[in-house]
Amino acid sequence: MVARAMANFSLTDLRLVNPRDGWPSDKARAAASRADHVIDAVRLFDTVEAATADLNFVLATTARPRDSFKPVRGPEEAAQDLKRRIGLGEATGILFGRERWGLNNHEVGLADEIVTFPVDPNFASLNIAQAVLLMSYAFQVAGKEGDLSPRFEAKVPPPALKADLFRLFEHLEASLDRAGYFFPEAKREVLTQNLRTMLTKAAFSEPEVRTLRGVVKAFDHESGRLADGGGAKTGEGGE
Amino acid sequence: MVARAMANFSLTDLRLVNPRDGWPSDKARAAASRADHVIDAVRLFDTVEAATADLNFVLATTARPRDSFKPVRGPEEAAQDLKRRIGLGEATGILFGRERWGLNNHEVGLADEIVTFPVDPNFASLNIAQAVLLMSYAFQVAGKEGDLSPRFEAKVPPPALKADLFRLFEHLEASLDRAGYFFPEAKREVLTQNLRTMLTKAAFSEPEVRTLRGVVKAFDHESGRLADGGGAKTGEGGE
Structure with missing residues (x-):
């Protein structure tokens, strides 16, 4: 379902860390419907560290703002920032947690910023595929209204890998x-x-x-x- | 799944036209998880005309822009317009089609405008619950930019003296x-x-x-x- 959500918005680089049910997975391929190109390109990693090693900037998705001093963004703002960074040549990624209990503190700690969804605090019930869908959509539509003057930003060096x-x-x-x-x-x-x-x-x-x-x-x-x-x-x- | 998607973004008025599997539905209630308040408030109608009779403005969702002389909007623009209309006291609604083949021409014809999702033309595969989720999200965040971030940012502590x-x-x-x-x-x-x-x-x-x-x-x-x-x-x- 995640692969399908991504494919709808032309995203293809899916990385899995220790998938619970193993990999490759016939069940995943069936659920992906026609998103075989995403499933075929999946890369497996043992740790979040390994999965993000070649990236400059990582967003962690959480169900609600945590007691954290990392910046917390909404999807639109986060997506615009990702596009700006990509325009500057940075490699970026979005980290999603487990279906049941999300990311642990250590994993959130590895990310640069947090993105959270403006869901009703009395009814927050997004599964991973839905979170990926919303984030992929936000990325797709981000920055469509006017440019973010990358010219001025260009001087700030990118974060290290x-x-x-x-x-x-x-x-x-x-x-x-x-x-x-x-x-x-x-x-x-x-x-x-x-x-x-x-x-x-x-x-x-x-x-x-x-x-x-x-x-x-x-x-x-x-x-x-x-x-x-x-x-x-x-x-x-x-x- | 539609009820849950709505509940995430505080929407509750769900109207069904001739549900294929009848109503009430234990299966629907189970899939709705804790969104019982949406399921309980569902109203049934025989026709799209009846379901939209008390509304001032109706958007029809379609998988791709059709040969139609109706205005076609993206979700953000459509959602902003809905909020503007609601602010003016209008009753508005969004019409979603059948899982398999969407809305027929007659049904699209009943709507004022069309909203379509900016999906990859080579891979468009949104089911109804996903379309509802995206539209609900777009409605939630419409006209909010600038509103969301300061509240979250307030947590970032100031630089030291x-x-x-x-x-x-x-x-x-x-x-x-x-x-x-x-x-x-x-x-x-x-x-x-x-x-x-x-x-x-x-x-x-x-x-x-x-x-x-x-x-x-x-x-x-x-x-x-x-x-x-x-x-x-x-x-x-x-x-």
Whole structure:
């Protein structure tokens, strides 16, 4: 049903993370009706991180605005922003959750912004295929009334690829772990989430992420040096 | 499914003309999930004429623009016009066709205007519930732009006071200096500027700046501990 919803609005790049019922799926192909081209092009991933690694910007869909400091947009505004980013050469994606309980906090944390649907708070009952349909429609009609002056926006560098950002997370968290930052252990999860959320929100470009890697590396070298009982100064400014 | 689609966007007035499988329908009630209030309020009619008799303005939905001299609108434009008319006190309705073959020419002829969906001409496959969902959504968001986002955006915390940001700069730079980051010395100025520029651009809030201070402090503690020849782990997560 998701494949059909996408095909109605000319979207074709469907990525699945650990599909519950396995893949390929005869049931999915049957439900997709004539959207075989979408089903044939499906790519499978083990993690959301892997599925979004080659993207610059990711929207997470949630049923209702969460207690999150990520920007929350309606479908129209979000779709317009996606079109603007695509016009600037960014690779973008929209993340949908499981049919029963959506995305968990970790998964939402991997996204740059949140898109939510203006449904009646007393009756919110969209399934995934319906959410995909609405988002695909919004994307199709976005920005039809007038241009968004990409000329002025062009100077802002795009956010780094998610793969680079995720590597920064891992590097920083390993170094902080060694430094005793995640203490007490019970706080590890929330501390990690806070860091990831704020570093994602900052939308650092690839050179900026590289600079941050250099910063962490400098601390790594220092602690290595001190653990070895001192030694020559190692410049990391060039990173 | 139509009742559920409507309920998501607070619409409740569902009128059926000669339902194929009779009425009331247990199957329909089950598919409507919790949209019982829509099912309970359904009204039955023998003809489209009877179903639309008390309306001032009727839109007919069609899968593709027909050879018709009626105005053809997209969902957004049509929805805005409906809201305008309702604001003027008009009673309005949207006419959807049969699942298999839509509305016949006579039925389309009863409507004032046509609304059609901007689907891919090579893959048009919306069922009635999806068409109702899209139209309900379009009606919900019509004329809302600017209305939706400020409410959501209010949650985004303001950037920290510059004084807090500057203290972070000083703290980070002192720690990095100690770690040998600014090497060779000639690069100190540009490296410092790069860091300050990117941390400013990120527009971190006060709690986020505090978190970053905690990160730097963790590295400080680690190097202090190692310089002292090791010692007890100091948790900095609470920062």
